Amino acid sequence: MEVRNETTIQEFILEGFPALQYLGNIFFLVHLLAYLASITGNVVIIIITWVDHRLQTPMYILLSIFSFSECCFITTVIPKLLSIFLSGRQTISFTACLIQAFSFLFFGSIIFFLTAVMSLDRYLAICKPLHYPTIMNPKTCFLLVTACCALAFTLITGLEVKVFQLSFCGPHVIPHFLCDLGPLIHLSCSDTSSTEMLTFVLALVILLTSLIITIIAYSNIVVTIMRLPSARGKQKAFSTCSSHLIVLSLMYGSCVFIYVKPKQRNRLDSNREAALVNTVVTPLLNPVIYTLRNKQVHQALRDALSRMRLQKQSFGR
Template sequence: MGKQNTSVTEFILLGFPGTHRFQVLLFIAFLSSYLVTLMGNILIMALVWADYRLRTPMYLFIANLSLLEVLLTSTVMPKMLVNMVNKRNTISFTSCIVQAYFYFLVGSTEFFLLAVMSSDRYVAICYPLQYANIMTTQACLRLVAASWMWGFLALIVPTILVVRLPYCGPNVIDHFFCDVTPLLKLSCSNTWTIEVVEFAMSSLLLLGSLLVTVVSYAFIITTVLRIPSPKGRQKAFSTCTSHIVVVMLFYGSSIFIYVRPRKSHSLDLNKVASIMNTVVTPLLNPFIYSLRNKKVKEALRDTLKRKLYSFKKPQLVSKRGNCVKNER
């Protein structure tokens, strides 16, 4: 696919320049955060699957968000960690395009899912009596599938345009993964049209889904303020706090990177903002939802108790059997 359009067969990712000691510290920090991210988000998915109390639309959305966070960070982090211990940080043309595509596919899907989750909170708080009939398990699964579908459709045209570009050299990408902005800078043709399409699609996707989220929370706040009991208002707001934090982190960094004119882009600032999307937000997601959520903590505690009991039970049976043999 790439050989027909370019003489470049591989790219060099600059990553994070610095001394050897600095690289070692970065490697340890990123590896630790990646492992914690995997364990935390996989734990949330396992809890939602294992505990019947969490098999509700809200927690099904949270489990799917955790899946997206695992996929997002896994698209970038393994290759970045390998490059940090190699002397030559290369990635093939095909692998670069595939990495860029899946990064934006998962990211776009996450924007749609966050908008869906805000709509879920809107229905739960503004129409609590009708919530069970509106947000059924089937409706939840359809909304998740729609998020993936729209994420896929949003990337078809930009991906085709980027793949068809000729790359004649140089082949050095000033980033730690194959992002669109530094990739377009390496093309030996006019990329103005693609930049306009990419900017328009990013703006429509990010700002459109953000608009749904903002409108949903505007109605939520209006409804909550009408609740006469302070305790009731606090309880209603507490169900939205975790989602608001994730929205602010993910949207803030993404809008900074992709919804700006190209001339104002600083690749160094883009790297810092990209770390928020690929490292910080996936790392914080399980802690935001688990440590602040009473049901998740209860499910985790009960699951650990069951596992501990099932582990001790064979030992107790074995000890009793030995006692019977000794008595005989």
Template sequence: MKNQSTVVEFIILGLSNSCCLNIALFVILLVIFLLTIMGNITVVSLSLMDHRLQSPMYYFLRNFSFLEICFTSVIMPRFLYSLLTERKFISLPGCFLQLLLFFVLGTCVFFHVAIMSFARYMAICHPLHYGTIMNGRVCFQLVLGCWVMSFLLIFPPTFVVVLLPFCGPNVINHFYCDTAALLQLSCVDTGHIEVMILVSATIILLGTLTVTIVSYGCIISTIMRIPSTTGRKKAFSTCSAHLMVVVILYSSSIFRYIRPEQRGARDFDKVVSFLYSVVAQLFNPYIYALRNEQVKQALKGVCDRAFSKSVRLS
């Protein structure tokens, strides 16, 4: 298939055509973006500085937070810029690069959620073997495997989309470059690409969801056997918060990508995409890490040291 595109740039419609609403969206999304970035930077910094946060679970959390920073930065700065300046154009190479990074990093997020669920299962259900099985080498291999598998599963369908000819129109009904909108704009039949995307999405989403559900099922079964009522409530509180993020992340993604018709962007798709690309990313650092007691103690220690230092300097 030869790339014979006559389109040299795309117009990304965004979430609204109203100038006033776009200003309000800019303020809200800027706050969300800054909170997401600051929350993840805090997690990465604390896990590197505090000796108490050197276990495998915090190793995965540190990598997960770094991944979240990268993923959020793929679409949010460009989207915020378009809201502020009303410049909605994006070049073909820029669109294709955003498409590839968004799906590779997004896929890596799902793999990380699965391995963090498995790590939590090992820590709670097999605490005596946790340190032996989840050693530094295994943790590194799991994280590396997440990145390699994400690239291998996403690159083939994305590369085929890049090769498609686009002869016009060039309007993307979304707030970032998405496959459904690009397939709709292509001049040729895209049935085989839709099958590739559906197969990849099914493997990624249902495969990682299975690992996550089984892990949390075993965790909940172990929690039920805790004799202390207070201990059970505390453990359930943590698990329910994690599961809330999992439900938002997977339900919206499955609804969006595991469906026979992959071609054509719908207005409701933008709302669903907003849930997993913006809302879930905001919750992740605060629910997965900053609610954790050890992380809170580490953060309190850093704040106390910083306050004491500022008092001495003054």
């Protein structure tokens, strides 16, 4: 706590995208539409999953929790980014900065762990269909989700405490549009070597562990698909898998580029573009790729809309 007391900075300035300030209104509109579309898509998934009993299966329960985490994840970042584009308000208090950094990394970690869990769920459903009902049940889902949240909270809290103990007494301009730990650590006037190494190790643990599980699961799924006798069945399955893999490549690729570097001082400027992919592009694609293309969800949506029309007609009478 003695090191923490040396901090003299009370607020930071988020630099955002200084080279594109003259396009602030355009970028505000684009990011606002992307944010609203992401929130709408994910909220629809959550509501339809818990309203329609046919979708209350492990696959869709996990997807609804994933969607909720996505909503929380982008909400920690996008509203502040919108205020930077629209009003130019770039200041953020020291406490708010640490809260944003924690929330961003916490929900981001949950998303990666859930991605691995959903990959295992798909592996069991496709490769072990006879054992699937006994292995994946509501109790197992609850335990897996709890484990994801607890692990993410433990890892990110430990890292946040380490950052909280750093001293900030010099520059206060963060070359980013959010309080990410890399640029934040870079501003510290303390010795940050151990903090940077901890960030690197945790990034390896979170990203590579979930990535390895996902790769193994999808590799087995692809092998199983190749054994299907129907060419049409293969094409349909590969179409779904390829969509998933494209989004996973964007998500993992951008995060590996940002975090899996022993020295966080390298390429800070280019981290902004990679972070945009992770906070704007993939959350926009995930609802479409994972659920809204699904025939069961389409049918559930049609049924829900039909019930709403019938209720409206009955009230009109």
